[in-house]
Amino acid sequence: MDKLYISSPANFSFSECTWYLDRGYDDCGHRVRNGRLLKALRVGGKDLLVEIGEGVGGLDVTMLHGRADERTRELLAAYVREWLDMDRDLTPFYTLLQRDKRLAYMCEEYKGLRLVGIVDVFEALAWSIIGQQINLPFAFMLKRRLVEKYGTSIIYNGEVFYLFPSCEVLAAASVEDLRLMQFSRSKAAYLIRLAEAFAKGELSREKLMALPDRESRLQALMKMKGIGVWTANYCLMKSLRDPSGIPHGDTGLMTALTKHKIIKERTELSKIDRFFSRYKGWESYLVFYFWRSLSEKPERAIGPAPEAGGRINSHFPGARP
DNA sequence: CGCCAGGAGTGGA
C-alpha cells in the first residue's frame, strides 16, 4: 500500500479541520469516518483516492486507489499541505485574537483549525456560484447532483467517491440540463460560461497568480458574469490563499459579527471596515473562524456508519407543472 | 404565509 507521511506544524489540529469538513452538511467532496478523512482528488493528471489519518506528529496519507510514482507522491503531499493550509504560522493571528475579549475564546476553542481550502480554482468558483443566495443544505444538494451527473468517480470497496467535474465536461452541459437539477437559469448559464472560460484557458490559476496584486485578480474575476465581490473574494481566500480576502456581503459573516456584538445592524459597513483593519493580513482567517463559530459543536450522534455505497441516488425533483 | 439563505445582474432615477 502506498503511504506517505506529512509532519504537522505547530498549532495544527487535524481534528478541528475534519470537524469543519464534517460539520453537518452533505458535502460530496470528501468523507470523514472514524477520525479519518477520505477524498478522491486529481494530481498530475492522476485520479487518486486517499485516506488521511492522524499519526505521531503528523498525518498518515494512504493511497487507497491509484499508484503513485515519486512525482505523484510529491504532488499529493503538496496537495494535502495546501488543502489544510499546513504551511502557515498561526501565531500572529492568535496574538491578534487575544487582544479582543470577544474573540479570544477562539484561540482555545478552535485551536489549530486551518483555513480549509478548495485547491482547484475552477471548483472553488463553481461552488461559490452554486452557493450564492441559497441556504447551505440546498447548495450542497445542488453540488451533489452536479457532481454525480458530470463528475468522474472511483469505486472502493463498493463505495463511490466522486471527483468534481472537469471544466471541459461542464462546458458541454446545457442550461436545460442544469435546470432539471433545480439550478436557476442564470446560475446555470454562469456555470457553463465559467467552465468554457477555464476550458479555453481564458481563466486559470496560473493566469490569476500572474497578475500583480489582489486588486487586479479581483477585477479579472469580476469580469465574468456571475462573479461579484462576494464570489471573487471567496475564491481569493479559499483557493488562491490570499490572506486578506473579505467576502463582503456574506450573510454568514454578518450573522457572526452581530452575534459577537461587533455590529448591531448589518448596514454598519464602515464599522466592519474599521474592525477588520485590526486584522491586516489575517482577514481571510478571521472570516473563516467566524464561519466556524456559526456551527455549534454538538455531541455528534453516535450511529452506525453509513451503508456502503454512499448516497448515490440523490433525489431529483419531478417535472413541475 | 413570509422571510431569510455563505449574491448578482439589470434597468431606471
Place this chain on the structure above:
DNA sequence: TCCACTCATGGC
C-alpha cells in the same frame, strides 16, 4: 452612484 426588482428553492 444608488435603489428596486428579479431569479430559484428549501428551511423555518
